[in-house]
Amino acid sequence: MKKYLLFLLLVLFACQPGLRQTQLVDVHTGTSGLELKFFDTNLVDVFESSYFDMLIELRNHGAANINEGKYVWITEENYVVAEGRTSKGVFDLQGRTPYDPSGGFSVVESRMTAKLLPQLIKGYDTPVIFLACYPYKTNATVHVCIDTDIQQANPRKVCKPDTINLRGGQGAPVAIESVEQIFSRDQATGKIRPTFVINMRNLGNGHVVDSSLLDVACGSQGGLSLLRGTSVTGEIGSAGFNKVSVSASLPSGDLDCGVNPAILLEKGKDAAIICRVNDNALLDVSAGTFTSLLSIKINYGYVTSKSFMLTIKKFI
Amino acid sequence: MAEDEFEDIVDEESGEVTGFRRKGRKEPERAASEISESGSHARESSEELDLDSREHEIEPEESRERPRRSPDGWAPESHDSESESGRLRRAGNVVRESGRTGAAIHAFTQSSRQVFANVVFVIVTLGLFFFSGGFLSIWLRLGLVGVAVILLLFMNAPGLRQVIQNLWGGENRNVLRNTVVIFIIGLIITLAGYFSGMFSAFFAFVITLVVTIIYVLLHLDVKHGRINFLYYLAPLVLMTITAWVFGSPWAGIVGLLAGCIWLGWEKQSIGVAVIVGIVSVVLFLVILSLISVEEEPEEGKVAVDPNSRFGRMIALQQELWFRFIRTFRDVPGRIKQFGQRQVAIYSEDIQIGKVDKYAVKKMGLFLDNVGTDSKRVFVPPEQPGRFTEPILVYGELSLEGFEDSAPVNVRITCHAENLTGNVSGLVRPDDSFVMVHGDPPIDIGCVINPRDLSDGQYMIVIDVAFNFKTEAYMRGYFMEQTRLRAYTREKTDPLAEFGISDKDPKAVFTSGPVGIGVGLGSLPVPVAEDMHGPTVKITVEDLWEGRLGNVESFSFKLPPGLAVTAIEGKNRPGCDSACGTSDPCICALQRDDIDSLFSKKQEIAGISTLRINTDVKDAAVLLGNAPLAIRNIEVAASYTYNLQELVPVAVYHERVQP
Structure with a gap:
């Protein structure tokens, strides 16, 4: 009986329909960048006048690498103090790749001291905040339809230059939402100028800052730079907050996204930038209709934080 | 008055308009029919019947209050008798003679005159009662009030004989019979308690009275007898009974509210219920304050033996209500303070904190278990060698302090106070001492010589400063x-x-x-x-x-x-x-x-x-x-x-x- 049973099991489990093929993960999806998570062991009460280690996990869930990200611990210094050399620091993290879909991972540790509580108080809740400021970028490659037949003479085109929706993100907190395609005749040359309206939005949990102001974003001084953004453009009145710089290119060459390719990306709202083909890359009408690849890159700094209430208790 | 407040009265037989009446109110003939229903006497004497119907054809007293309720609701009852039709015509003729406007004015004047007469009568009676204290005894004054109440009944009723007839007529007869039965059963239970000693006969008697009175108030059809003055006494009666039975002013207030709600429901008027409620409270307190349970009663007060059961009940009520009023004396101030505080919080003039949630105990000095064994002190005549028991009020002081915190200095004073002044007491074991965290509770006492106090109610006040x-x-x-x-x-x-x-x-x-x-x-x-x-x-x-x-x-x-x-x-x-x-x-x-x-x-x-x-x-x-x-x-x-x-x-x- 046992023999038959073994034979049956062999037949059932031996006949698999071929080897499973490894599927590569598309890492250019989602709206996450750096994800922060306190270790559960930290979320317990501590006693006054004692040391404890704060551990936080940093994981890059986005598609871009983080180089020279900065962090700082913020505490209520009357009661909790992070040891000097661990109160701030720098980190690097690889982004997600098809071969490492979980992204780069790191643990930041800080030695902290819970100070002596006042004499009459029995316990105290105090916030512990971890603030990270890091450079990030959003890359997207979009199939666009180049259509020089603006008179619509050819009814049988290979594609139509409709608006392209890119919902779901590109593996970064700043996401390209859609690309509109506009084709117009250049009055001087009579050639066709492809123009693209790129709509984007901050879909992450943090806020965007000019990538050159990361030190300021994670430091105590330099608020004026954030207010005026002087270190980027020198233009008075242009804020350093929510600022991203955008570049786009077609196989034929880079697009012209304006003199100042930095735009303000107000949280929760769409922002748009117009990029168009340079004068030297205009298309003849005879070029017809064909598909091409539009490459878009957005550079910015990103600030994200995580906090929790630490309870300090008195020794009774 | 606007004309649209009136509606036509149509003769059911001929279909012609024979008069008019105020909307939502009872027809004149219905009042007459009530009288005719109330006894054979009215039927026998057509003159009297006619007189009564005339009396009611404009605005009978009862019909001024609301439409008559049918047995199954508020819909008016139907009238189909021939005699009623005739009376209707007569009533219509009378009204038509004076015209609609004139009838309205007449009705209003009649109504107002009666209300005015009642108000004047009540004011005069109360004035006589309060201002005759100097030359009339309290019993005589209370007797005058009793006579005034009877006169008031007569003023508001067409005739005493008719009242009595209505009381004994119809369903009222059953009600009164049931009332007697209920009272007798209660009396039997009371006597059983008295002789067996298994339960308090006094309590049983009070319950019997309460049940009997509530039954009468709820079931007696006093409307037909037009002695609805009794309705207005319901809140006061219920308040008195509940306060006495349960020995708590709060119970009295609940009784009062119950009475007012019932009155308001019956009269379909919140205003009447509120006014009667206020008047009842005032009357209750006035009556309570007019009774003296002291050995030497104040002049103008009803003296009651303080050692009798009734005297002790009165004394208890006086004490309870004294405390109750004292509690509420500061209520307006507290309400004002609460309002000011909310405004100040809203305008950020004051800042609100929160207590340390990790402190497991409420910290501070606490005075607990305060009481006395001598709530009623009888002071014997002063004789050589005769000891007078002092008034002793005791309490327990306990400290919940912080570890390593400074010692707490405690100072205690005490005194007896009434409305006329204060008498200091002696604090035992000491009037000032030091407590530190971990000390056991300390018993303290306040000793007052009752000979320093005259007859009456006192509050012994213990003040602890720390x-x-x-x-x-x-x-x-x-x-x-x-x-x-x-x-x-x-x-x-x-x-x-x-x-x-x-x-x-x-x-x-x-x-x-x-x-x-x-x-x-x-x-x-x-x-x-x-x-x-x-x-x-x-x-x-x-x-x-x-x-x-x-x-x-x-x-x-x-x-x-x-x-x-x-x-x-x-x-x-x-x-x-x-x-x-x-x-x-x-x-x-x-x-x-x-x-x-x-x-x-x-x-x-x-x-x-x-x-x-x-x-x-x-x-x-x-x-x-x-x-x-x-x-x-x-x-x-x-x-x-x-x-x-x-x-x-x-x-x-x-x-x-x-």
């Missing part, structure tokens, strides 16, 4: 001004960006009788070099039922980098030289400043608030090295607090019998 300390800690968020402006311009909440959910932190204060709140205005506080710092508001609030006495010392500590420029608009010494440097700024107020800052005139709703103006002296120190600085303000106050407990005592001096 020193205590409260500390408070307030977290504030500080941010560089330009950075904050950048956030504001981008319409971004800076605290949310830092993951801070506690955006409006409250000061945490240590457990005790006083609470301390601290406010910094809108957070985060903007910081820049050489700019004005936040205005720090510190509120000291009395949280217990006692009274905050003197503030002995008051100090606060500001974060490093801030300096104090003024307290309540004045430069005051007391802040140390570290203010504005990298060390915290500690300020201790001087004695004179404390006295002026915590004076009564500074209080809002009994709460003192200080406003401390600051300057930023070193922004870098204040901000530290992070984009958001979390800094602390600490406050400490030492003060004297007064507890008070009251115990009612009645004193009676026994007289030597001649």
Whole structure:
């Protein structure tokens, strides 16, 4: 009986329909960048006048690498103090790749001291905040339809230059939402100028800052730079907050996204930038209709934080 | 009166309009039919019947109040008798003669005249009752009131004979029979209790009375007899009964409310119920205060033997209501204070803190188990060698203090008070001593010689004063001004960006009788070099039922980098030289400043608030090295607090019998 049973099991489990093929993960999806998570062991009460280690996990869930990200611990210094050399620091993290879909991972540790509580108080809740400021970028490659037949003479085109929706993100907190395609005749040359309206939005949990102001974003001084953004453009009145710089290119060459390719990306709202083909890359009408690849890159700094209430208790 | 308030009366046989009546009110003929139904006497005498119908054809007394209710609801009853039709025609003719407007005026005048007569009668009667105290005995005055009540019934009723007939007629006969049966059953139960001793006969008798009266009030069809004056007595009766039976003013109030609700329902008028309720309370208290249970009753009061059961009941009620009124004496003040406090919180004139949630015990000095064994003291005549038992009010003092905190100095005083004055007592074992954390509870007593007190109700008041300390800690968020402006311009909440959910932190204060709140205005506080710092508001609030006495010392500590420029608009010494440097700024107020800052005139709703103006002296120190600085303000106050407990005592001096 046992023999038959073994034979049956062999037949059932031996006949698999071929080897499973490894599927590569598309890492250019989602709206996450750096994800922060306190270790559960930290979320317990501590006693006054004692040391404890704060551990936080940093994981890059986005598609871009983080180089020279900065962090700082913020505490209520009357009661909790992070040891000097661990109160701030720098980190690097690889982004997600098809071969490492979980992204780069790191643990930041800080030695902290819970100070002596006042004499009459029995316990105290105090916030512990971890603030990270890091450079990030959003890359997207979009199939666009180049259509020089603006008179619509050819009814049988290979594609139509409709608006392209890119919902779901590109593996970064700043996401390209859609690309509109506009084709117009250049009055001087009579050639066709492809123009693209790129709509984007901050879909992450943090806020965007000019990538050159990361030190300021994670430091105590330099608020004026954030207010005026002087270190980027020198233009008075242009804020350093929510600022991203955008570049786009077609196989034929880079697009012209304006003199100042930095735009303000107000949280929760769409922002748009117009990029168009340079004068030297205009298309003849005879070029017809064909598909091409539009490459878009957005550079910015990103600030994200995580906090929790630490309870300090008195020794009774 | 507008004409649309009237509707035509149509003869059911001929279909012609024979008169009119006020809308929603009873037809004239219905009143007559009621009289005809009420007894054969009215049927036999057509003249009397006609007279009665005329009396009611404009506005019968009962019909002025509401339409008559049919057995199954509020719909008017139908009339189909021939005699009623005839009367209807007669009534219509009378009304038509004077015209619609004239009839309306006549009806209004008739109604108003009767109401006016009632009001004048009641006022005159009450006036005679209160102002005849000097030359008429109380019994005579009460007798006069009784006569006045009977006269009032006559004024509002067509005739006493008819009232009696209506009382005995129809369903009322059954009601009265049932009433007698209920009372007899109750009496039997009472006697059973009296002879068996298994339960209180007195209590059973009171219950019997209550049930009987409630049954009568609920079932007796007094409307037909037009003696609905009884309705108005219901709240007072129910209040008296419930207060007596349950021995609590609260029960009396519940009884009163029940009576008022019933009256309001029956009369379909909230206004009547409210007015009668107020009048009932006043009457109850007046009657209660007119009874004297003292050996030597005051002139003009009804004397009751204090040793009799009735006397003891009266004494108990007087004591209960005295305490009850005393409790509510401060209610208007408290309501006003509550309102002021809410307005002040809304306008941020005062700051509210929260008690240290990790303090497992309520801290402070507690006076518990206060009582006396001699609530009623009978003082024997003074004779050589005869000992007089003193009045002893006792209590237990316990301290819940902080470890390592300073000793608590306790001072106790006591006295007996009534409306005329105070008599001091002696405190045992000592009127001042020191307690420290961990001390066991101490029994204290207040001894008062009853010979120092005249007859009457007294409150023995025990005052306990002790020193205590409260500390408070307030977290504030500080941010560089330009950075904050950048956030504001981008319409971004800076605290949310830092993951801070506690955006409006409250000061945490240590457990005790006083609470301390601290406010910094809108957070985060903007910081820049050489700019004005936040205005720090510190509120000291009395949280217990006692009274905050003197503030002995008051100090606060500001974060490093801030300096104090003024307290309540004045430069005051007391802040140390570290203010504005990298060390915290500690300020201790001087004695004179404390006295002026915590004076009564500074209080809002009994709460003192200080406003401390600051300057930023070193922004870098204040901000530290992070984009958001979390800094602390600490406050400490030492003060004297007064507890008070009251115990009612009645004193009676026994007289030597001649």
